[in-house]
Amino acid sequence: MIVEPIGIIHGPFRTKDDCPIQPAFASNAPGRIEVFPQFAQGLQDIEGFSHIYLIYWLDRAGEVKLVRPTFLDDREHGVFASRHPCRPNPLGLSIVRLAGRRENILDVEGIDVLDQTPLLDIKPYVPKFDRIDQAAEGWTAGLDWRPKPKGRE
Amino acid sequence: MIVEPIGIIHGPFRTKDDCPIQPAFASNAPGRIEVFPQFAQGLQDIEGFSHIYLIYWLDRAGEVKLVRPTFLDDREHGVFASRHPCRPNPLGLSIVRLAGRRENILDVEGIDVLDQTPLLDIKPYVPKFDRIDQAAEGWTAGLDWRPKPKGRE
Numbered sequence: 102m103i104v105e106p107i108g109i110i111h112g113p114f115r116t117k118d119d120c121p122i123q124p125a126f127a128s129n130a131p132g133r134i135e136v137f138p139q140f141a142q143g144l145q146d147i148e149g150f151s152h153i154y155l156i157y158w159l160d161r162a163g164e165v166k167l168v169r170p171t172f173l174d175d176r177e178h179g180v181f182a183s184r185h186p187c188r189p190n191p192l193g194l195s196i197v198r199l200a201g202r203r204e205n206i207l208d209v210e211g212i213d214v215l216d217q218t219p220l221l222d223i224k225p226y227v228p229k230f231d232r233i234d235q236a237a238e239g240w241t242a243g244l245d246w247r248p249k250p251k252g253r254e
Numbered sequence: 255m256i257v258e259p260i261g262i263i264h265g266p267f268r269t270k271d272d273c274p275i276q277p278a279f280a281s282n283a284p285g286r287i288e289v290f291p292q293f294a295q296g297l298q299d300i301e302g303f304s305h306i307y308l309i310y311w312l313d314r315a316g317e318v319k320l321v322r323p324t325f326l327d328d329r330e331h332g333v334f335a336s337r338h339p340c341r342p343n344p345l346g347l348s349i350v351r352l353a354g355r356r357e358n359i360l361d362v363e364g365i366d367v368l369d370q371t372p373l374l375d376i377k378p379y380v381p382k383f384d385r386i387d388q389a390a391e392g393w394t395a396g397l398d399w400r401p402k403p404k405g406r407e
Contacts, residue, residue, distance in 0.1 A: 102256065102257045102258065102259075102311055102372070102374075103255065103256055103257075104255045104256075104257060104343045104345070105255065105342075105343065106255075107342050107343065136334070140320065140334075140342060142320040142321055142332060143320035143321065143332040143333040143334045143335075143342070144332045144334050144335065145320075145321050145330070145331060145332030145335060146331045146332055146335040146392065146393050147332060147334055147335040147392070148392075149335075149390060149391075149392030149393050149395075150335065150389070150390055150391075150392035151386075151388070151389050151390035152386050152389045152390075154347065156309070156343075156345055156347070158255055167293065167295040167296035167298075168295055168296065168298050177298070178298060178299045179295060179296040179297045179298030179299055179300060180296040181289070181293075181296040181297050181300055181375070181376040181377070181378075182296075182297065182298060182299040182300040182302075182303065182378055183377075183378065184377055184378070184380065184383070188375060189258075189260050189293060189296070189375075190257045190258065190260065190309075190374045190375050192257070192309055192345070192374060192375050194307065194309070194347070194377060196383070196384060196386060219255070221255075221343045221345060222334070222341060222342070222343050222345050223334040224334070224336075224337055224347060225334075225335050225336065225337070225392055225394070226386060226389050227337065227391065227392075227394050228386070228389045228391055229391070229394070230337070230349070231349060231384070231386075231389075232385055232386060232387070232389065233304075233305050233349060233379060233381070233384075233385060234385070235304070236303070236304050236305045236379050236380075236381045236384075236385065237302060237303055237304035237305075238302075238303075238380065238381055238382070239299065239300070239301075239302030239303035239378055239380075240299050240302050241378075241380050241382070242302075245382075
């Protein structure tokens with residue numbers, strides 16, 4: 102099963118230490134999604150959505166461990182119970198705000214992805230599918246953003 | 255960029271015509287996520303979440319067209335502005351309710367995926383990252399589930 106980039110994610114974060122752990126913690130960090138021109142037609146009508154999912158290739162993720170501490174706390178959690186970037190398939194998922202479109206370029210806000218990350222797919226955030234009002238927080242309950250532990254992959 | 259299944263999605267839908275278009279429209283359709291035993295450790299602590307994302311390989315998707323009518327209406331929309339399964343990278347994304355775990359098996363509800371679909375990743379639905387209260391509905395505003403147009407891929 103082979104995936105190929107449909108574009109490139111451009112943003113302000115050049116290193117893992119700079120990078121926030123999720124868009125919700127990235128406030129207004131601006132980014133630019135470059136969709137390769139041959140796919141630009143697939144963006145038709147995207148302007149009507151305020152939020153989009155980006156699915157991308159975590160090309161600089163480190164060693165895969167099935168259980169590890171996360172950026173949110175120091176306890177170990179399974180990789181499928183966390184959003185940690187080091188995963189068996191290095192697929193990243195983020196929701197960003199869509200600020201505007203210029204042909205094949207999307208201006209977005211709330212980017213949490215390393216600059217030059219290969220983009221695999223864009224999907225609209227559709228409230229009737231995606232907004233879950235009564236979702237449990239699991240082990241993330243009560244935890245909030247903190248500076249990333251130094252040196253932690 | 256190569257992805258490999260971490261498991262298999264089992265559910266009640268054997269054909270595309272049976273299959274609902276999103277979990278939100280699948281009500282309580284039960285499913286079973288089989289995570290291959292060598293990845294089971296990665297599920298640690300997932301039980302605390304009520305909802306999870308499944309990322310999967312749309313192995314029976316049809317021809318990719320960048321612009322096409324969808325299952326929700328008869329107007330054409332760009333593939334990146336829709337959740338249509340025929341995409342340049344056939345990556346599917348669904349949010350399902352997690353009903354329980356038995357070692358490497360997850361019992362879920364609200365499945366909208368064809369039986370035997372290859373699973374690529376599981377991520378927890380974390381309300382503070384994923385619940386967007388003021389998201390625009392774009393072209394999906396006012397549209398609701400309808401029977402799939404016959405013969406439409």
